[in-house]
Amino acid sequence: METTKVRKRIFLSSPHMSDEGYEMQYIKEAFDTNWIAPLGENVNGFERELAAKVGSKAAAALSSGTAAIHMALKAAGVGEGDIVFCQSLTFSATANPIIYQNAIPVFIDSNYETWNMCPKALEEAFEKYPNVKAVIVVHLYGLSADMDKIVELCKKHNVVLIEDAAESLGTYYKGKHTGTFGDYGIFSFNGNKIITTSGGGMLVSNNEERIAKVRFWATQSRDQARHYQHSELGFNYRMSNVVAGIGRGQLKVLDQRVAKKRYIYEFYKNELGELDGVEFMPSNQWNEPNYWLSSMTLSGNVRPIDVMEALEQENIESRPVWKPMHLQPFFKKYDFVGSDVAEKLFENGVCLPSDTKMTDGDLVRVCKTIKGLWKK
Incomplete structure (x- = not known):
């Protein structure tokens, strides 16, 4: 019987371990010393090394980027009934921790110049809601937001700024790492991120006292006592020593990964x-993106669904741009400030495969498939 050969799968963005085997060196050390969990030198080292890499004074290694946002909100004093401004064009993990804290999200539109939080919409939101506890800005797909204007507005209104840099490790805004402009910055090491620990996150801040407090909360808020004593609500959010070992190895190849993403x-x-x-997604003179996912918008007869279906037929993974939070069933009851930019980017956008293991042959195959849609 004749069989059809399945073409090689091209992934959107899959884990990419170092060719040098850096990760295994740290994992082996964890096994050899029996520091598997909890915590250990890999966790301490990963915190130090990532903080140094991005230029922050302190870092807390946690179980996910979502946990990092949750802890940032708690460290900022966000609680029941507090209003938190949140970028609408993002993944739900940005917004969910607001609900964890029983706070109230107000979603902010994007602009076409950055695809991220629109400073004008943010200013309008401050006029509408003067009593705001925190702002969460996102650096979508590795593109930095317009941080000068956003930082200025947050300082003017004396509001805590949290940067969701889950997708932008290695991105610079005016020569400075994203995630280090606000009071708190978070990074994700999920399997599809530019570097991965299989799962995990990091919270960074120049406020060393708050980071120490986050480590305490994230370790079940165990008091310094011979017996198990807890005076505050705790969370099981700390990163394991084995996972942190992967992160230490991955951090050594971050610059290589950024270079390949830019090439793609x-x-x-x-x-x-x-x-x-x-x-294609915008680039600005002040922005050095990590190009985590190469994304484009379509305004002609060919639509995003056409591109995605054509690629899938060739065993190539792609996906839509994030559906804005204010359009999500769970969040639709919350207010939204802006126009329709986030909605239009969602309707017209598509994320192309951006896997750092892709060859030129893979890239040619993707482009040939897409170009074929314009020849029909």
Whole structure:
């Protein structure tokens, strides 16, 4: 019987371990010393090394980026009934921790210049809601938000600023790492991120006292006592020593991964940028993105679903741009400030495969498939 050969799967963004085996060196050390869990030198080392990499004074290694946002909100004093401004165009993990704290999200629109929080919409939100506890800005797909204006507004209104840099480790805004402009910054090491620990996150801040408090909360708020004593609500949010070992190894190849992501973006832009109705995600002079996912919008007859279905037929993974939070069934009861930019980006956007293991042959295959839609 004749069989059809299945073409090699091209992933959107899959884990990519170092060729040098850095990760295994740290994992082996954890096994050799029997520091599997909890905590250990890999956790301490990962915190030190990542903080040094991004230029922050302190860091807490946690079980996920979501946990890091949750702890940032708690450290900021966000509680029941407090209002938190949150970028609407993002993944739900940005907004869910607001609900964990029984606070009230108000979603803020994006602009086309950055695809991230619109400073004008943020200013309008401050006028509408003068009593705000915190602002969560996102650096979507590795593109930095317009941080000067956002920082200025938060300082003017004396509001805590939290940066969701889950997708932007290695991105610079005016020569400074994203995640270090606000009071708190968070990074994710999920399997699809630019570097991974299989799962995990990091909270960074220049407020060393608050980071120490987060470590305490994240370790079940266990008091200094011979017996198990808890004077505050605790959380099981600390990163394991084995996972942190993977992170230490991955951090050594971050710059290589950013370079490859940039190469992928430029390849797509050169090959597809002249197609009718195609526009790639914005780049600004002050922004050095990590290009975590190369994304484009379509305004012609070819629609995002056409691209995604054509790619899937060739065993190539892609996905839509995030559906804004204010359009999500769970969050639709909360207020939204802005126009329709986030909605339009969702309707017209598609994320192309941006896996750092892709070869030029893989990239050609993706582009050939997409170009075929314009020849029909």
